[in-house]
Amino acid sequence: MSEWVAAVLKLASSLCAVVAAGLFVLALRHGEGVAPxxxxxxxxxxxxxxxxxxxxxxxxxxxxxKATQESRSEFQGAILSLESRPSGASAQVNGVDQGETPVSVGLDCVPGTPLVIEFTLRDFQKETHKTLCPMNAVVTVKARMRKDTGSRSGKR
Incomplete structure (x- = not known):
């Protein structure tokens, strides 16, 4: 019986952590984070x-x-929060389209494996960022898109 209770408590604790992290990410995506x-x-x-x-x-x-920055927050699981300025850039992780920024992506990867993140937006230079798959963290990657002054432009 005590093993069953311990398993239920562990599951409830994990669920609370996931919900708290989800609320944290949502607040950050909507600009409702608390500024120091x-x-x-x-x-x-x-x-x-x-x-x-x-x-x-x-x-x-x-x-x-640098134009692209990364920050990490403690979390059980792995989430990639992708942002760009201006927003609306197409985001790809290891060549897989993740939609337009801002976007949060749940990762199914082995901690420590390489990730290549690309941001593209029409009339802006492509921004590429390399990082490693996190373990129990929310990784926020922010790309500041720069106007394309050359003959070729990024795709949207």
């Missing part, structure tokens, strides 16, 4: 610098950093 003191909302104009403030770190200017 002193953080300001980033403007939509690509010419404006973006202020990034993460817990325990000083503010930094995103304009001096």
């Amino acid at each position: 003191p002193g953080a300001t909302e980033a403007p939509d104009s690509s010419d404006e610098p973006v202020l990034i403030v993460e817990a325990g770190e000083p503010a930094r200017d995103e304009s001096a950093e």
Whole structure:
């Protein structure tokens, strides 16, 4: 009997973790995350610098950093949250279409295996990001799309 109770409690705990992580991801996708003191909302104009403030770190200017960024959060399972500025870019993971950004993808991969993420949007340069399949984490990948100044343009 005690083994059955332990199994039920473990299942209930796992379900609570999945629901909590899902609510967290939904809040982030809708911009309802809680900003730390002193953080300001980033403007939509690509010419404006973006202020990034993460817990325990000083503010930094995103304009001096790479166009694609990644952050990780603890979670039981593996979820990839894909965002782009501007939104509406096509997202592919290892060549498989995942829809338009913003999009969250549940991953079925072995932790540590390589993932190649590509963002494409008409009149913008393609952005590619390589990462590893996470273990028990929500991985957020944000791509800042840059206008295509060459003769070829990205697909949508």
